[in-house]
Amino acid sequence: MFDPESLPYYNPETERKVAVVTGGNSGIGWYTVLHLYMHGFTVYIFGRNSNKVNKAIDEIIKQAKKRFKHFKKEENDEKTKERYLGNIYYVHMDLTDLKSVERACKKFSKVETKLDVLVNNAAVMALPFEMTKDGFEIQLQTNYVSPFLLSLRLLPLIEAANGRLVTLSSLGHNLQQVHWSLDQNFNYKPNMIFTWFRYAMAKTSVIQFTKMMAIKYPNVLCLSIHPGLVMNTNLFSYWTRLPIVGMFFWMLFQLVGYFFGVSNEEGSLATIKCALSPELTLDKDNGKYFSTGGVETKPSHIANNLDNAASTWIWTIHELRDRGFDV
Template sequence: MALNQSKAFSLRDIPSLDGRVAIVTGGSDGIGYATTLQLVLHGARVYIVARSSEKATQAIANMRQSAPEKSLDIHFLQADLQSLASVMQVAKRFNEKESNLDILINNAGIMAAPYGLTEDGYETQWQTNYLSPFLLTKSLLPTMTSTARKNGPARIINVVSDAAFVPITPDLDLENPNLDHLTGFMAPWKRYCHSKMAMVLLTHHLHTLVTRDDNAMNNIKTYAVHPGFVETNLQALDPTLLGKIVKFSVRWGLVPGKVSREDGARTTLACATSDEWPILEGSGGFFRPFGQRDKQGDALVEKGRESKMEERLWDASEQMLKDKGF
């Protein structure tokens, strides 16, 4: 399955990140916590974006306690991904504080949540897993472009799932991204898969956009990352019997390939920091543990090439934002 194979990425392979600035959404828990900790331990200035101030403050305290000999450069920006206005505000606050952004990691997400609408009128998984990260990324692209001109490759990492490729994943529905017609116990999972498929397509389209020009913007690298099966709060949202079975299976290691949150962060960190050729050349692609490119993403892109699925997704996403005044 792997293309352009490189050795499995280890935490020991993370280079010095002194002078680098990063944003990690959902950086106060699970894989995001492990990712953030490694970035700051290796010298980056990291901004955690999270909804809960209390949780983020505790996470930062725990990180500092785990490395008392180091001065960790870590900060908190409060945002709710179920509010587009909140996402815009966090981008504005970041740009008021920093002129550079080397690494953007869209890590936050929800899984198989019961059907509900955000304050903006979008299904919660569609907005949290796709539309809000789209808005945040688009809002920060100018900063990343200028950073790439000065510092070399900037990186956008979208944490997705290989659920984007399972048979239950609906075709991309841009007329009704809320998928409110779906019923039954599998409906929340289908919406989850749909949102993750959109992120895989967005990742490749971003790569296409930033490499069309000959200027320094092509120093932005983009990656869709499947972290592996990690026990996190993601599995707690589906109240149905299926959700309980999934949570039990992951917790007790009944899912093949279950990894720790530290191992779950390895592929994200590989794409965010590695200068190995298979990583750099793999911009726009889908990566699985641990830092290996996988052809499933390429197959999805090829499937939609004739219908211009990526371009339609981008245009529809911009229209969704415009409809809400953004």
């Protein structure tokens, strides 16, 4: 597995680095924030629940201090003396509400002039069919449309930093194997089956979005990720909290995790590598897809096809414009 120790460390006093991590209060996002913070970043968690995010911030700071103490005791060399913790702040943002996304961007732009890394991490998975108040299917908006708007609104700040855009997709995007068209009304029964296809559609769109961003904005390093099968996050909670059958799903997910899974922290390593590694460059890596631990991987042929990516891009621009959001 990739070692985050090999990545650059920054001193926030002399070389300020800024990151935004959506959904950084839980699961993979929690460890993503921890590592960025330990590498000296000022990290903004964009999240929807202030209690959860503030609690996570306290826990992350505690964990980082514990690791630093241990680390300094073990290896008291020149290199470790040059390590500094960053800062962590909370910004309210609910991805099911496009206006909330805009408000978060405005708030952030008032306090920061540049953004080194935007991590579109937050998502929901396999929920029952539901339309948001903006008129998008809930998985499509949370996992793709809102991150699209967020990324384009923050783009000038990312460009100002020669920064990076890292967006979490999923191995599950491979379920989208036949003809490509973004279908908002993919509401067939049983939900237990078709909800996974809606997740796949949203996560395929994320890979296409990353490819299009790399073409349209070649000065920003844009990467998408499958973090690994990480079964102990809250992503599965809709299924495990179902009455009676929830226990069955919990056991099923634990079994999958036991044989094929990685820990929450290991799940964050692909993101950390894509966010920080100097080995990844604009010339050779822009638009690429990485999987567990930051290994370059080929996405599905549907996600890889640039005609599909262009049609998804145009669809999204029109849908946002129809709702009063010009990008």
